[in-house]
Structure formats: C-alpha cells, structure tokens
Amino acid sequence: MSTYDTYDYDVLVIGAGGAGLRAAIEAAAHGVSVGLICKSLLGKAHTVMAEGGIAAALSNVDERDNWRVHFADTLRGGQYLNNWRMAELHAKEAPDRVRELEAWGALFDRTKDGRILQRNFGGHKYPRLAHVGDRTGLEMIRTLQDHGIHQGIDVHMECTIISLLKGGERIAGAFGYEREKGQFKLFRAKAIVIATGGIGRAYKITSNSWEYTGDGHALAYNAGAELMDMEFVQFHPTGMVWPPSVRGILVTEGVRGEGGILLNNAHQRFMFEAIPELYKQQTADNEEEGWRYTQGDKQAKRPPELLTRDHVARCIVREIKEGRGSPHNGVFLDISWIKSKIPHAADYIKKKLPSMYHQFKKLADIDITNEPMEVGPTTHYMMGGIRVDADTQMSTVPGLFAAGEAAAGLHGANRLGGNSLSDLLVFGKRAGEHAARFAAANWPATIDEREVNSIARQVLEPFERTTGENPFQLQYDLQEVMQDLVGIVRKEDELLQAMDELQKLQARYGQVKVVGNREYNNGWHTALDLQNLLTVSEAITRAAIERKESRGAHFREDYPKKDEQTGNCNLIIVKGKGGEMLVKRETLTAMRPDLIQIIDEMK
Structure with a gap:
C-alpha cells in the first residue's frame, strides 16, 4: 500500500x-x-x-x-x-x-x-x-x-x-x-478545472x-x-530557426503588427502573391473598408503579412520547399525597413518590441533594428x-x-x-464560477483507495525494470514521427504510417525503464509525460485521417479543397469500453438567426 x-x-x-x-x-x-x-x-x-x-x-x-x-x-x-x-x-x-x-x-x-x-x-x-x-x-x-x-x-x-x-x-x-x-499526493475535490x-x-x-x-x-x-x-x-508562422539551440522559440506576431515584412532570399515580399481573391476584391472595391492597419495615427493598407496564421505558415513552407528560403531553412522577417518611414525607428522598435530586440540580440547576435530576422513555422x-x-x-x-x-x-x-x-480571461472566469x-x-464523491494504490503501483513500475526503453529516446522518436508525418502539410499515406509508428511507440512504452530514485528524477517525469503525449498524438493523427479536406490549420495535400459535408461537422474523440480510441462525427449546431445576420453583414 x-x-x-x-x-x-x-x-x-x-x-x-x-x-x-x-x-x-x-x-x-x-x-x-x-x-x-x-x-x-x-x-x-x-x-x-x-x-x-x-x-x-x-x-x-x-x-x-x-x-x-x-x-x-x-x-x-x-x-x-x-x-x-x-x-x-x-x-x-x-x-x-x-x-x-x-x-x-x-x-x-x-x-x-x-x-x-x-x-x-x-x-x-x-x-x-x-x-x-x-x-x-x-x-x-x-x-x-x-x-x-x-x-x-x-x-x-x-x-x-x-x-x-x-x-x-x-x-x-x-x-x-x-x-x-x-511524494504522492491525493486531492479530494467536488469539482476540478483543467487549465493545463x-x-x-x-x-x-x-x-x-x-x-x-x-x-x-x-x-x-x-x-x-x-x-x-x-x-x-x-x-505559428514565425519561430526562430537559428542557432539550433533556440529553434522554435516564438517570434511574436506583434513584429508584423508593427510593420514587419516577410521576405524570401531574393528579397521579395512573397505574401503579396498569397492574398485571397476575396480580400483583393475587397481592397479594390472599397478602399475605405479594405485591408488596413494602424501605425501611430497614420492609416495604411493592411499588409498581407497579417493574413491568418495558417495561411502565412503554409506560404513560408512553400518558399522554403521551392528553394527561396533563408540560409538556415526559414525566411526573413524585417522590421528594420521602417527606418525609411518614421524618425527614430530604432528607438521605436525597442519600445514596441523590447523582448524581441533582446531575444535576437542575446540568442542570435542580431540587431533587429538594423537587419532582418530568420524565422520559420513552429508548433x-x-x-x-x-x-x-x-x-x-x-x-x-x-x-x-x-x-x-x-x-x-x-x-x-x-x-x-x-x-x-x-x-x-473570459472562460477562466466562467469555469471558476460554475465549478464553484x-x-x-454537491456532496464529495467517494474515492476508491484501491484504485489509488493501483495507480501508484503502475507509475512506479519503470523503476522495477532492469532493462528496457530509455524515456528520452522514446520522446525524441515520438517527436520525429509527429514532426515529419503529422505536420503542417499532411497526406493519407504519411498519416497511416504515423499511426503504425505510434502503435510501435506505444508497445515500446510498455517497456520503459528509469534509473535512480524518485527525488527529482527527470527520467521518471519524462516517462510519465510520455503516456499523455502518446494519447494526444494518436488523437491528432486519427482525427487528421478522418478529416479528408483542407480547412484552417489542417491542410491535406491529397484533399486541398474544402468539403461541405466534412466541413459541417466536428470530430469527437472518445475512449471506447475496451480502451480503444474512437472517432465520431457530430453535425454543427445551427446558429441563431441574429448571429447569422451578423456574419452576413460582415462579409
């Protein structure tokens, strides 16, 4: 016990x-x-x-x-x-x-x-x-x-x-x-809010x-x-790509919000080629209500760098795949160009983007007030x-x-x-209010102590194995599978291959081994986290296989267009009675007429 x-x-x-x-x-x-x-x-x-x-x-x-x-x-x-x-x-x-x-x-x-x-x-x-x-x-x-x-x-x-x-x-x-x-901890609670x-x-x-x-x-x-x-x-379209030790660290969209532009290795603003026809028409038909942004008190056309994140990320991937990327497999993000537009631009950039200035100066030895950053998509x-x-x-x-x-x-x-x-803020408040x-x-529900003891025994099993899988290697292999096969651009054969690999990783997880004791043991922590990572990875992959269309952040190379039938439902993941992961479709709930009218008016 x-x-x-x-x-x-x-x-x-x-x-x-x-x-x-x-x-x-x-x-x-x-x-x-x-x-x-x-x-x-x-x-x-x-x-x-x-x-x-x-x-x-x-x-x-x-x-x-x-x-x-x-x-x-x-x-x-x-x-x-x-x-x-x-x-x-x-x-x-x-x-x-x-x-x-x-x-x-x-x-x-x-x-x-x-x-x-x-x-x-x-x-x-x-x-x-x-x-x-x-x-x-x-x-x-x-x-x-x-x-x-x-x-x-x-x-x-x-x-x-x-x-x-x-x-x-x-x-x-x-x-x-x-x-x-x-040390194990048991928390009895009438209500639980997950905000992980x-x-x-x-x-x-x-x-x-x-x-x-x-x-x-x-x-x-x-x-x-x-x-x-x-x-x-x-x-996210813009994460750091160099040096390797900082790859993936976020480069805020605020850089583009303050006037930063995306460039390929030919110094071309490639996002102009990617403006959807709807917005091209909007801008042409109605300059006053078209794509705009505000910098200080001055109005200007809204730049294509501020299209939605999924769209910008795919455009960056396209530039890289077609050989127009930066030296370290990204593209350039340049805020320094505004020196030609506003006085004291360096001070303006440091004031508006202090974290980005220090982040690139300390981690990449780049002064963003004078030279472009290298960026690429990051999960x-x-x-x-x-x-x-x-x-x-x-x-x-x-x-x-x-x-x-x-x-x-x-x-x-x-x-x-x-x-x-x-x-x-909005839903944190609502969750706390309704949980309270x-x-x-309600009265507290009864906890079965036998279940608690069983869970404790299971999580200590990796210590009992004399041979087995290294949890760090297992996590690395999982990340490789998800990055390569379930990434920004997806297709059926790769997603099915990912499912096979995830099943193999799950089998290997059953033999994971950790050494040492329970006091701040990173190997043990990683082993316990792995089960969660495997669960969500399977859920992502199964849902990605089921949605045979491209919509938002989910882009299927083999189904590049939207599908009205698939697009009219959410995909629900639920655990079956035998422990298997099930995917089901649920048709979207009809929107209230007054909200439909708002959508129609804004189009």
Missing part, C-alpha cells in the same frame, strides 16, 4: 497559467475552498509567451470596432467550425475582462489621450489587441498572480497530476506527485516549454470526457481540446471543467492571434 499526503478542496484547478489563475480567483470569490496545481513554479506559465496582446473590441483606436465584428472575425478565422455560442460570449465579455485586469493593476500601453492602446493582428479587421509592448502575457500573469495570492488559494508548486478520480460518473479528485521528492495548456512537446520544433505534454487532454480523455477538433494544431497552439459546454465550461463528465488551451470550441479550425489571452456553483450544490 502506497503512502500519500491528502488534501481536501471544493474546487481543484490543475494548471496555473492565465486560465487557471483566473478560474481559481473566480472560484475563491464565490466562497469555496480552492487548490491550485502548478507543474512548475507559480508564474512560470506558458501564458508569458503570448506577447502580442489581448484581443478585445474596446474600440479605443478605431471606433468602428465592436463585439459583432470581433465575433465575425473569430468565426471567419475558425472556418465556421467554432462553437458559435463560445465565440459570442468571448466577443461580448472580453472588453470587461481587460478592464477588470486593468483595475487589478495591469499596465497597458496607452493612446495619447490615456486609453488602452490597441494594435493590429492577423485576421482582425481593426486594431484590437490591448498590449504591453511585446510582454503582454507576462503582465497578465503578474497581475493575476498578485491579485490571486490575496484570495486564500492554496498553491501546490512543482506538482504533476497523474490521474483523475471518479466516484460513479462524477469527478471525485485527482492523484499526483511532488516533482522534487516524488497544450500539446506542443509532441513535436520536435515548438514554441512550447517542457510542461506542454498534453496532460489535461489525456487526463480528461481517460476519465471519460470527450475531446474535439484534435486535428487542428496551429503552427504553437492547440485549437482542439476537451469538449465543454459554452456557458459553464463543464465537460461531458459531471464536475470536470476546462478552460483555455486545454478546452475546445472557441477557435474552430484556426485561432486568431490575441484571442488566446482573452479566451483565458457545482461544488456548492
């Missing part, structure tokens, strides 16, 4: 990024006891990597902006696979969440008359992103953390959850371990930090929750995740909620830049 520390909470929040912190704050505000789990240290959440801004229709820079335009932009960017109710709530509530963050102490960049400044971003019709230079995510985490520590929330840092526990059909708690000492972020570490090239191993997706799936839209993995964000109710954020398992990147629905087939941070209400209305 294993020994473990036991904790009791009304609401347990797993994940301490923007969504997790906002959920914990809201739950505590409703008077329930709250526990918050951090896989690493409090404040070291991946939210800090979201640099460009928070998308919210504040209308501070362009008075034509409003929630209806934001709603329409989000649906258009998501190729209309979005949960329309989530998109409506998000667009309506994002401005209040930003103002709330400001009231809690967030220091935003300002317009000349003192309002929150907003910048342009890809896929947004008007300048909409409230920002703090290019450190917006860091400011969000700082603000939420500073506010949250006064709310009576218990924080468990460097703790990883291994399994969710149920009492009957209802959530009952979670079982995990302390990373430093390896994404799956980037399933790929070799990613902007995501080591924590992003699909934990929340796999935990929910194994507990019986449904996953949705798992084929839609966003590859960045997961549109798919746990299927939730739009209003409450509860999954298909009673008492299990999800918010942020771990939840699906808002973004559809492709996320617009900046919508992630407002997503965290659920907890207040």
Whole structure:
C-alpha cells in the first residue's frame, strides 16, 4: 500500500497559467475552498509567451470596432467550425475582462489621450489587441498572480497530476506527485478545472516549454470526457530557426503588427502573391473598408503579412520547399525597413518590441533594428481540446471543467492571434464560477483507495525494470514521427504510417525503464509525460485521417479543397469500453438567426 499526503478542496484547478489563475480567483470569490496545481513554479506559465496582446473590441483606436465584428472575425478565422455560442460570449465579455485586469493593476500601453492602446493582428479587421509592448502575457500573469495570492488559494508548486478520480460518473479528485521528492499526493475535490495548456512537446520544433505534454487532454480523455477538433494544431508562422539551440522559440506576431515584412532570399515580399481573391476584391472595391492597419495615427493598407496564421505558415513552407528560403531553412522577417518611414525607428522598435530586440540580440547576435530576422513555422497552439459546454465550461463528465488551451470550441479550425489571452480571461472566469456553483450544490464523491494504490503501483513500475526503453529516446522518436508525418502539410499515406509508428511507440512504452530514485528524477517525469503525449498524438493523427479536406490549420495535400459535408461537422474523440480510441462525427449546431445576420453583414 502506497503512502500519500491528502488534501481536501471544493474546487481543484490543475494548471496555473492565465486560465487557471483566473478560474481559481473566480472560484475563491464565490466562497469555496480552492487548490491550485502548478507543474512548475507559480508564474512560470506558458501564458508569458503570448506577447502580442489581448484581443478585445474596446474600440479605443478605431471606433468602428465592436463585439459583432470581433465575433465575425473569430468565426471567419475558425472556418465556421467554432462553437458559435463560445465565440459570442468571448466577443461580448472580453472588453470587461481587460478592464477588470486593468483595475487589478495591469499596465497597458496607452493612446495619447490615456486609453488602452490597441494594435493590429492577423485576421482582425481593426486594431484590437490591448498590449504591453511585446510582454503582454507576462503582465497578465503578474497581475493575476498578485491579485490571486490575496484570495486564500492554496498553491501546490512543482506538482504533476497523474490521474483523475471518479466516484460513479462524477469527478471525485485527482492523484499526483511532488516533482522534487516524488511524494504522492491525493486531492479530494467536488469539482476540478483543467487549465493545463497544450500539446506542443509532441513535436520536435515548438514554441512550447517542457510542461506542454498534453496532460489535461489525456487526463480528461481517460476519465471519460470527450475531446474535439484534435486535428487542428496551429503552427505559428514565425519561430526562430537559428542557432539550433533556440529553434522554435516564438517570434511574436506583434513584429508584423508593427510593420514587419516577410521576405524570401531574393528579397521579395512573397505574401503579396498569397492574398485571397476575396480580400483583393475587397481592397479594390472599397478602399475605405479594405485591408488596413494602424501605425501611430497614420492609416495604411493592411499588409498581407497579417493574413491568418495558417495561411502565412503554409506560404513560408512553400518558399522554403521551392528553394527561396533563408540560409538556415526559414525566411526573413524585417522590421528594420521602417527606418525609411518614421524618425527614430530604432528607438521605436525597442519600445514596441523590447523582448524581441533582446531575444535576437542575446540568442542570435542580431540587431533587429538594423537587419532582418530568420524565422520559420513552429508548433504553437492547440485549437482542439476537451469538449465543454459554452456557458459553464463543464465537460461531458459531471464536475470536470476546462478552460483555455486545454478546452475546445472557441477557435474552430484556426485561432486568431490575441484571442488566446482573452479566451483565458473570459472562460477562466466562467469555469471558476460554475465549478464553484457545482461544488456548492454537491456532496464529495467517494474515492476508491484501491484504485489509488493501483495507480501508484503502475507509475512506479519503470523503476522495477532492469532493462528496457530509455524515456528520452522514446520522446525524441515520438517527436520525429509527429514532426515529419503529422505536420503542417499532411497526406493519407504519411498519416497511416504515423499511426503504425505510434502503435510501435506505444508497445515500446510498455517497456520503459528509469534509473535512480524518485527525488527529482527527470527520467521518471519524462516517462510519465510520455503516456499523455502518446494519447494526444494518436488523437491528432486519427482525427487528421478522418478529416479528408483542407480547412484552417489542417491542410491535406491529397484533399486541398474544402468539403461541405466534412466541413459541417466536428470530430469527437472518445475512449471506447475496451480502451480503444474512437472517432465520431457530430453535425454543427445551427446558429441563431441574429448571429447569422451578423456574419452576413460582415462579409
């Protein structure tokens, strides 16, 4: 029988990024006891990597902006696979969440008359992103953390959850371990909010930090929750490509929002060739309402570099494949050209993009005020995740909620830049509120201690093997498979090959071996994370095989066009009674007539 520390909470929040912190704050505000789990240290959440801004229709820079335009932009960017109710709530509530963050102490960049400044971003019709230079995510985490520590929330840092526990059909708690000492921990809870972020570490090239191993997706799936839209993995167009030690680190879309242009090795702006006919016609027919962006107080045509991320990423891949890439297998991103347009451009760049300036100076010895950066696509964000109710954020398992990147629905087939941070605030608040209400209305469900002891024995098995697979090698091989066969451009034979390779990796995982003891054993941690990575990788691949069309971030070379029949449904992943992974189609819910009218008016 294993020994473990036991904790009791009304609401347990797993994940301490923007969504997790906002959920914990809201739950505590409703008077329930709250526990918050951090896989690493409090404040070291991946939210800090979201640099460009928070998308919210504040209308501070362009008075034509409003929630209806934001709603329409989000649906258009998501190729209309979005949960329309989530998109409506998000667009309506994002401005209040930003103002709330400001009231809690967030220091935003300002317009000349003192309002929150907003910048342009890809896929947004008007300048909409409230920002703090290019450190917006860091400011969000700082603000939420500073506010949250006064709310009576218990924080468990460097703790990883291994399994969710149920009492009957209802959530009952979670079982995990302390990373430093390896001590097991049992958390009893009436409601659980999953806010664990994404799956980037399933790929070799990613902007995501080591924590992003699909934990929340796999935990929910194994507990019986449904996953949705798992084929839609966003590859951010611009990550660093050189030197190799920093490959994949994010280069914010804010560079392009401030005027950065993409160039091939012939110094050509190749994105002009990629403007969809719809927008070419828009610009030609109606110059005033066409593609525009704001820089200071000056209006100009909106550049093609600010097309949606999926589109820009594929254009960059095309340039590289056709031999027009940069020396290190990327393309050039140049912000220094604005020296010919505005006075004191170097100071302007350093003010607007301080993190990018220091990042390239320190890591690549490049001064972005004088020379272009080399960039290429990097695995960045997961549109798919746990299927939730739009209003409450509860999954298909009673008492299990999800918010942020771990939840699906808002973004559809492709996320617009900046919508992630407002997503965290809007639905983090909603998840915390409804988790607290659920907890207040229910007695704790009973946990079976035999199940807990069985889980503990399973996770210690790698220590008992004298021979077996190296977990680090297994993770490397998995990342190679996903990068090469389930990447930006997909086709049937490669996806089927990936499924075969994943099955082999799963078999090898059954023989994984670790050495040493349980105290801060990275090999053991990697071995436990691997099961989650294998689960989400299989879900991504199975969904990618099933969706035989190209839509948003999912591009099939063998099915390059949209298919109306396939495009009218979401793909749902569920665990079968025999443990097998099943994929089913679910037709989209009909949109309300008033929202259809908004979409039609914005076209």
